[in-house]
Structures are given as structure tokens and as C-alpha cells.
């Protein structure tokens with residue numbers, strides 16, 4: 375029987391049972407496999423991992439684990455400088471296009487509200503979601519960690535919180551989006567970029583009480599009309615709250 379030792383760093387410990395967090399964990403095996411399979415056997419999806427060191431050296435996900443290996447597994451870094459070592463991914467997780475599964479629908483609307491491309495499906499099966507991620511290079515946001523273990527899903531994030539506002543904050547922090555928010559430019563219902571419209575062109579689609587408001591935007595896909603009302607103010611408040619809760623990076 376062979377054995378390898380694993381240590382998971384920072385928020386990767388969220389996936390481990392409490393008694394295993396922050397500790398070196400020994401895995402016995404008779405048949406070796408890729409380091410991806412080993413990492414996921416602990417319940418940690420590969421999409422959460424940005425750097426794997428085997429015996430102090432960076433390896434990719436295909437690295438075959440060997441007897442006596444010491445494996446260190448690191449999450450996506452925000453502020454730690456590891457630019458001198460090569461990561462398991464050829465390029466950092468920079469794509470800002472998201473795909474959300476059925477359990478995080480409200481988060482999809484919030485991301486759209488902040489201006490981010492957030493495709494949402496409440497009908498796609500797991501293989502279909504994985505195929506969209508692979509095809510479009512989207513980042514999958516889900517509460518289902520097993521969905522993130524699919525090999526076709528090379529980019530994703532396991533949403534920790536159950537609460538949509540906290541989920542938005544999590545995603546903004548994780549993907550360093552605080553500086554990229556472009557509020558009220560995307561349709562909350564269908565993800566399309568809105569177009570400005572003059573009041574006359576949307577007049578018949580407005581309830582009487584908003585007749586005298588200033589800026590109107592219309593969705594070219596679903597024809598929904600947006601204007602600055604009380605809903606708009608509530609959303610602005612949420613985005614201000616998100617910004618206030620994101621730590622300022624030393625680069626800014």
C-alpha cells in the first residue's frame with residue numbers, strides 16, 4: 375500500500391470536515407491516479423484549486439500521485455504573490471462571463487444588475503451545463519460541488535452562502551470584480567445589454583406614475599423597460615453595500 379500526504383490551504387478547508395481542516399491528511403492507495411482525482415476524493419472540486427505543489431514543485435492536474443508524495447493544494451489567490459511559480463492553469467481565471475445553475479437564480483439577477491454577463495438556466499442538465507462551460511469559456515457558479523468535479527468544467531466556483539446578497543459579495547471578492555461593476559446596463563430578466571431609449575418610444579409600456587422620470591433603457595431582446603425608480607434605488611444600495619464590504623487591494 376502506498377501513501378501520500380495532502381494539505382489544503384485557506385478556503386479550500388471549507389470543503390473538509392471540521393476535524394480535517396488545516397491538517398496534513400494521509401491518503402493510502404494501491405493504484406495511483408491523477409492529482410485531480412486525489413484532490414476531489416477529499417471533496418474539493420478542481421475548479422477551486424489554482425496551484426498544486428508536489429514535494430514543493432508545481433504540477434498540473436494530470437500529475438500521477440506517487441508513494442511518499444507531499445501535496446500542497448492552494449485556492450485561487452487574490453493578494454498573495456505567487457507569480458514566480460507556474461499555476462495548474464495556463465491562464466488565470468480572468469473571464470468574467472458566468473453560468474449559473476438552478477439553485478442560484480437570484481444571484482444571476484444580482485450579477486446582471488452589477489453589469490456582469492450571467493447566463494442562467496433552470497432547465498439545463500448537469501452535462502448540458504458542463505458543455506456550455508467548456509464551449510463558451512464561462513465560469514460556473516453553483517452550490518453543487520459535485521457538478522464542479524466534472525472534467526469538462528474547468529472553471530467554476532462553489533458558492534458558500536445560501537443568502538443571495540452574501541453570494542454576490544462572495545463572487546465579487548473571489549473574482550476581484552469590485553472595480554468592474556457597471557450597474558444598470560444589462561437586462562435582469564434575460565442578460566441582454568440594454569439600450570437607451572427616449573421617453574416617447576417607451577411611453578405606452580410605462581405605468582402612469584413613472585411618466586416624468588428621466589432616463590429609460592429598453593431590452594432589445596425581451597422589450598422590458600427600465601427606469602430610475604424605487605427598485606433602482608434599492609439596487610444601488612445593495613451595490614454600495616457590496617463595495618463597502620470588499621477589502622481594498624493594495625494595488626489600488
Ligand SMILES: [Zn+2]
Nearest residue numbers: 561564593596
Ligand atoms: Zn431582456
